[in-house]
Structures are given as structure tokens and as C-alpha cells.
Amino acid sequence: MNWFSLSLQLNRFPIKKAKNALEEIKNIPETEYAAYVERKKQEIINYHLQNNSLYKDFFGSEKYSTWEEVPVMKKKDLQRPLEERFSKNFSSKNSYVGKTSGSSGHPFIFAKDRFCHALSWAEFNDRYRWYGIDLDRSVQARFYGIPLDRFGYFKERIKDRFGFRYRFPIFNLSDEKMEEFLSEFQKKSFDYINGYTSSIVRFAKFLKKKNLILKEICPQLKLCIVTSEMFFKEDKILLEETFGVPIVNEYGASELGLLAFQNPEGEWILNSETMFVEVLDDRGKELPYGQEGRIVITSLYNKAHPFIRYDIGDTGSLAENSTLKKPVLKKLLGRTNDMAVLPSGKVVPGLTFYYVTKSVIENDGQIKEFIVQQIEPGAFKVIYVSEVELAPEKKKKIEEAMEVYLEKGLDLNFEHQPTLNRSKRGKLKQFESLI
Secondary structure, three states: OOHHHHHHHHOOOOHHHHHHHHHHHHOOOHHHHHHHHHHHHHHHHHHHHHHOHHHHHHHOOOOOOOHHHOOOEOHHHHOOOHHHOOOOOOOOOOEEEEEOOOOOOOOOEEEEEHHHHHHHHHHHHHHHHHHOOOOOOOOEEEEOOOOOOHHHHHHHHHHHHHOOEEEOOOOOOOHHHHHHHHHHHHHOOOOEEEEEHHHHHHHHHHHHHOOOOHHHHOOOOOEEEEEOOOOOHHHHHHHHHHHOOOEEEEEEEOOOEEEEEEOOOOOEEEOOOOEEEEEEOOOOOEOOOOOOEEEEEEEOOOOOOOOOOEEEEEEEEEOOOOOOOOOEEEEEEEEOOOEEEOOOOOEEEHHHHHHHHHHHHOOOOOEEEEEEEEEEOOEEEEEEEEOOOOOHHHHHHHHHHHHHHOOOOOEEEEEEOOOOOOOOOOOOOOEEEOO
8 A cells, every 4th residue: 555645645645647757857858958957947036926925026027037137035034924925815724834943044935836745746756766765655764853843743743653754752862872872673564663853863972982884674674864964974984884774865955855865886866856946146146057156945846835936045056067958066165144254354164163073073982972152263162972072182183174275263152962952853964154
């Protein structure tokens, strides 16, 4: 029984129609793909200009002329009651309504029309099939948070039941809890793992300490998908060693759906079927392939709510070999608001600092997790979880690495903690500026 698809159909999300539509889009030849994308761009913008008063006011004109003139939307532009943002004939009664995590600092409630939401799930199912995973049959080990209010909790549990998902709550990642996780893998036949990067990495470190390989404990395991947080090369190596299955990095957004997924050749393939992805500079001009800038996305099928030239809040670049039909995400640098400000006035991505620190303090395998906070322009705090406190010589190495990769004279403090604070959804914000 195709329980997951059936649950979507029962909730009036036309998944069969969406799967058929996706196959038709995939079969469009490369030579005709530019015409398809241009047609969908014009259709969606004209639709919202005619049917969405908020977008019409935001756009500032009644007619669409050239794509370059279309204004870039930001999350703050959408922080008003959802009822004011619906297109004509749409409401919460005939749309999918969700809420972003707020990791960008701008949380808000959003909507998708039912066909658009079904298309999102058709995309996920299509990509997962690259690795032999079927959402209707494959059993998922889910490393996610869960709402703690009664209604939200039971709603997620019901969704887990229909989605063949067993949830591993990630608010407690102690070794005792890891033992419980391990026990479930010994008892259940999971096909794949899906969840927040930091939590899965934490479990992998636990397995490495015990000298275990998860595939040997759970032979049916085929794949591990990490999502929602930054994923580093060292983490990928660790997961491959301790899980014994392919590790895939997924890039998505609650309000849009699947944005990019790694194929078996290791390419991070962007969703070109239902999204139009651009990389823009600070002035809103499109950058050539290979250059880094703001990631801006247009949802080509969402009629209930406009996401047109929508600045998702991330920075990155497209690979030089990208095409309109097969765009490849070369690099994802993280959130645009996660920037570190140095005393010299230099501004760098916060993850630059994170990379430097990570390369030093994880070599000995003692550090379970850590985050970096900027307190003042020249002052940073490294909050870490480990069995023992960092040795003075290890702290000294980090300070020296800072001078090499950033600049001299930075004030660095270390704080040893038993656990790290996560968001209500269980995400770990790995760099945070407090200034």
C-alpha cells in the first residue's frame, strides 16, 4: 500500500497529477528548456500581478516587461498577516500552510497551493529514487525535533506513521540517549536516515568512539541524508566511515521545498523543474557562473502566495558547467546575516571562523559539538561540549590559526558546557553574531 501518497491524496494534495507533471517537465529537451523557463516565469509573475494585491503593490507596476526589473523580495517584506498575502480565491482552507524555522532571523507563516505542495513531494520522491529510496515504502530514521505542545506533537506523530518514519528526538544528545538510538537501529530495519546535520554527526561520533559501523548493525540501511545545517568535508568522511552507506547533502527551505540534492556522482543538482534559481550581487545584478552572491529563487508554480525573485538569505555560487536544465550548486556559504566583523573593519562569513576552529579542536576526537559566538567586533566565544576541558596548548593553536586566517589581536574565550542550546525545532545555530 502506498501510504504516503495515499495520505497526500486524502488531504487533497494531488500527488499523482504532480508526479505526472514532473515527468513531463523532466522530458523537455535541453534545446527547449529556456523557452519553458521563460514561459513559466512570465506566467507566475502575471498571475500574481493580476490576483495578489500585496504583490501588485510590492511590484509597483501593473505590467511585467523585463525580468531584470522585477524587484527582489526579502523575508521582511512578507512579515505581515498571511490573510493579506493570499492570492485571490486562496485561503488557509484550500492551501497548505506552514511556518519557517526562523533560522534567518525572519520567521513567518507561508502558504502553497495544493498542487504546488504536491509538486514539492514529487521532487523529493524523484531525488530519493536516485538511491533506491521510495517515500511510499522505505522506512526512515528521522533525526528531527518535534513540537512539544499536544496538538503539534500528535500531528507530527501521525505524519510519521503515514510517512514510514521513526523519529529520534534530538533535544537530548547525551551518551545515554545515543545508546537508546543505537538500540533502535538494532531492532528496526531502517532503509535510510534523514535529519539535521549536527545531530547525525553527533551520533556518528558516538559510533566511532564505540568502534561500530551502523550498516553492520542495521544491514538494510542504504542512505543517509543530512539537511538544514552546514555540512563539512570532515563530517562527510566521518559519516561514511561510521555509517557505511552513501551520505547525501540536501538543501531545502520550508517555504519553497527541495532546492538542491546531491546525485550519485557527487554533484549538487539544483531544482530546475519547479524553481528558477539566480545568484545576484548586492545591486541585484545576476552574476556569472562561478561567482559568489545572494541566492534568489522564484517558485514557478505557487499561485497561493508569491515567491518571486525571493532572497532566501543564503550566499553561494553555481558551478561553471551549469546549464539552465541542469544547474549545479558549486558552493553554499551559509546565511547572509551570519557575518563576523573584525576590529580592522573587515567583514567575513562567520563560517570562516568556524572552519578554522573546527580544523583544530576536532582532531583529537574529544569535542562532541561546538558553536562560535561573536560578542564584540574583536571578541569571540567558543562554546563546546566535551568529556574534558580543552588543554591550554589546544587553545593556543586555535588563537594562532585565527591570526593566520583572520587577523591578529582577536580576543578569544572558551566555555566548556555539558550540552548546547538548540532552537525549538532542534536546529543548532553554529555561528551567531551577538552585536
